[in-house]
Amino acid sequence: MRRAIIEGIGGWLPPRVVTNDELAARLDTSDEWIRTRTGIRARHVVSDGMLTSQLAVQAGAKALKSAGTDDVDMVVLATTTPDRPCPATAPEVARQLGLTGRPAFDVMAVCTGFLYALATASGLVAAGTADRVLVVGAEAFSTIVDPGDRSAAAVFGDGAGALLLRAGDDGEPGAVGPVTLGSDGALTDLITVRAGGVEERTRPRPMDDADRYFAMRGREVFGHAVTRMTQAALTAVDQAGWRPEDVDRLVGHQANLRILHAVADQLDLPHDRLVIHLDQVGNTAAASIPLALWHANATGRLRPGDRVALTAFGGGATWGATTLTWPALTTV
Amino acid sequence: MSITTSPVFQRITEILDQKFGIAGEDVKPETVLEDVELDSLALIEVALVLQKQLGVQIRTEDLSGSATIADLYELVNVAVEGS
Numbered sequence: 001m002r003r004a005i006i007e008g009i010g011g012w013l014p015p016r017v018v019t020n021d022e023l024a025a026r027l028d029t030s031d032e033w034i035r036t037r038t039g040i041r042a043r044h045v046v047s048d049g050m051l052t053s054q055l056a057v058q059a060g061a062k063a064l065k066s067a068g069t070d071d072v073d074m075v076v077l078a079t080t081t082p083d084r085p086c087p088a089t090a091p092e093v094a095r096q097l098g099l100t101g102r103p104a105f106d107v108m109a110v111c112t113g114f115l116y117a118l119a120t121a122s123g124l125v126a127a128g129t130a131d132r133v134l135v136v137g138a139e140a141f142s143t144i145v146d147p148g149d150r151s152a153a154a155v156f157g158d159g160a161g162a163l164l165l166r167a168g169d170d171g172e173p174g175a176v177g178p179v180t181l182g183s184d185g186a187l188t189d190l191i192t193v194r195a196g197g198v199e200e201r202t203r204p205r206p207m208d209d210a211d212r213y214f215a216m217r218g219r220e221v222f223g224h225a226v227t228r229m230t231q232a233a234l235t236a237v238d239q240a241g242w243r244p245e246d247v248d249r250l251v252g253h254q255a256n257l258r259i260l261h262a263v264a265d266q267l268d269l270p271h272d273r274l275v276i277h278l279d280q281v282g283n284t285a286a287a288s289i290p291l292a293l294w295h296a297n298a299t300g301r302l303r304p305g306d307r308v309a310l311t312a313f314g315g316g317a318t319w320g321a322t323t324l325t326w327p328a329l330t331t332v
Numbered sequence: 333m334s335i336t337t338s339p340v341f342q343r344i345t346e347i348l349d350q351k352f353g354i355a356g357e358d359v360k361p362e363t364v365l366e367d368v369e370l371d372s373l374a375l376i377e378v379a380l381v382l383q384k385q386l387g388v389q390i391r392t393e394d395l396s397g398s399a400t401i402a403d404l405y406e407l408v409n410v411a412v413e414g415s
Contacts, residue, residue, distance in 0.1 A: 037373065223376045258373055262380055 004122035004133070006174040008069070008164030009329045010062025011294030012055055013044040013281060020154070027150040034154045039257025043157025043282030045142040051083045052160075056138035057096040059160035059290070063134060064097070065332045067164045072097070074133040075104040076121045078113030078286035080315070081140045082106060085196065093136065103130075110191060111253050111314025112181075113137060113286030115322060118163070118310075119179035125167050136162040137286040144193055146213035155256070156214075157282030161290025173304060174327030178239040180232055181320040187224065191216045191315030225259050225313040230266040232321035233311040240323040246307055247273060249326070251296070253312035254278035254288040263311070275301055285314070298331040335361050340386075340408050344401065347381050361402035375399065382408055 019042045020031035034040055046055070056077055064070055075097070077090035090104035109116040114137035121133040138160035145152045168175065194200070195211035229252055237244055244267045252260045252274065260274050277292040284291055289310055296302040304326055311321035335341050341361075348354040354368050365375055372395075379390045388411040395407065 037371065219372050219376060222373055223380070226376075226380055258377065262377055266380065266384055 001170045002126055002128065003168055003170040003172070003175045004125035004165040005168035005172050006163050006176065006324065006327055006329065007166045008063040008065075008067025009162070009290070009294050009297055009331065010059045010064070010066055011159070011161040011291045012058035012062065013159040013291075014046045014050060014055065016045050016047055017042050018045055023150070023154055027148070027153060029150045029154060037258070038155055039276070039279055040154065040282045041279045044159055046140045046158045050140065052079055052081050052138050052140045053083050053089050053092045053096065055140065055158065055160035055287075056089070056093045056136045056162070059138065059162040060093060060097050060134050060136050062332050063162035063164045066330045067166075068330075069132070069164070070098065072099055072132050072134045072164070073102055074121070074124065074130040075099060075102060076107060076117045076133060076135050077104070078107045078109070078117035078135070078137040079139055080108060080110045080113065080285050081144055097134070109286075109314055109316055109318040111255060111283070111285045111288065112312040112316070112318040112320050113314065114161075114289045115179060115310060115312050115320035116181060116318065117286075118176060118322065119181055119320065121165055122176040122179065125165055131167045133165045134162060135165060135290075136160060137288070137290045139285045139287045141214075141283075141285050144214045146210065149213065151218060152214055152216065155283045157284050159281055159284045159287045159291050161287050161292075161294050163290055163293070172327075173325050174329075175324060177236065177323035179320060179322040180235040180239065181318070182228070182232065183316045183318045185316070187317035189217070190221055190224070190317055222256070222259060224317060225255060226262040226266060228313045228317070228319035229253070229259070229263045229311045229321070232319050233263070233267060233309050236311070236321035236323050237309055242307065242323065244268060247309045248306040249273055249275050249296070249302055249308045251275045251289060251292050251308060251310050253314065254281070254292055255283050255313070294331070297329050302326050304328040335402060335405055338409075340412060341405055343382065343385065344378070344405060344408065347378055351377070351381060359401055361400065361405065363401045365399055365401065365404065372396070375404070378404065379407070386412060388412055
């Protein structure tokens with residue numbers, strides 16, 4: 001059966017690093033407070049004028065180089081932080097990659113965005129609509145974080161990760177497994193930027209300045225995230241015909257170390273099967289899963305033949321998971 | 333029957349000891365969770381472990397940082413009895 005196969009991987013982080021100590025110098029927080037609550041030590045952030053499209057192009061170009069091809073017939077970009085509210089950012093990414101004319105569009109499911117984009121792209125490959133699709137998760141998330149919000153400023157970071165998918169057969173290493181996805185609109189307010197959309201534009205008066213920034217009800221998110229990421233992973237593993245203990249590497253959305261540990265506990269997986277990248281980059285929302293995969297591939301934490309489960313929870317609320325057997329990929 | 337001899341309370345005591353290193357003598361019904369270094373996320377972590385072990389749904393969003401062990405017990409007990 002025709003399936004999407006991962007054949008290239010790329011990641012890119014903006015050079016500017018913000019350490020916990022640097023945050024502690026301007027906010028009421030400390031390295032210890034941030035580390036014990038989140039597991040995060042540092043995050044990368046964009047410099048003035050750096051756009052999400054630029055991050056996406058850097059990661060996308062690396063994914064193409066990793067696969068040794070520049071022949072792509074579609075670009076799907078997962079982002080919460082598009083360059084503009086309108087139009088989508090993906091066409092500009094495609095143009096900068098020399099892919100003008102190819103279909104390109106954005107997918108928005110916040111921290112689950114990459115799995116939604118992966119489901120869309122692999123479905124289009126499986127259906128024969130496209131033979132080779134570049135799937136990118138890119139975020140300049142620091143631009144929507146209130147600089148005075150010590151929780152959000154500590155957690156979120158910027159970056160981009162990309163996978164290149166080609167048409168192949170199921171059974172090949174790197175074949176993207178069935179993707180399970182879900183959402184619950186009753187949880188819209190849990191993770192949100194309230195202002196800037198129609199809800200604000202149809203009001204007689206603008207919203208407060210605080211509403212222009214990202215807001216998250218952290219404690220509630222924690223419980224929902226663990227529950228949904230666990231359930232989604234169990235569904236995906238079951239659809240693959242695996243048992244939970246068959247998972248060699250669990251790559252969860254890199255929100256918070258304690259969420260990842262709790263998900264592993266719920267799945268009865270030892271913590272050493274978790275791929276951890278958030279300590280170095282924080283929560284990069286839609287970029288977190290491809291960045292974690294890229295880093296793990298580069299460092300040997302992921303090896304060809306590893307059975308990998310991906311799982312995420314994000315704004316919407318949205319969640320999703322999938323499985324794959326890790327292929328041999330070149331890191332560039 | 334006093335709270336402290338109930339199986340649910342015993343289970344809470346076990347989890348706090350094994351997962352969070354909180355000694356049994358510190359786990360009293362009136363203990364405020366934040367006072368034994370259990371932050372608001374730890375409370376949810378405890379509830380999630382209980383949820384898995386007891387096979388019940390616990391409304392973790394009802395837990396606050398100022399809650400006591402008795403509050404946690406009550407929440408779990410309601411879930412167990414309702415299941």
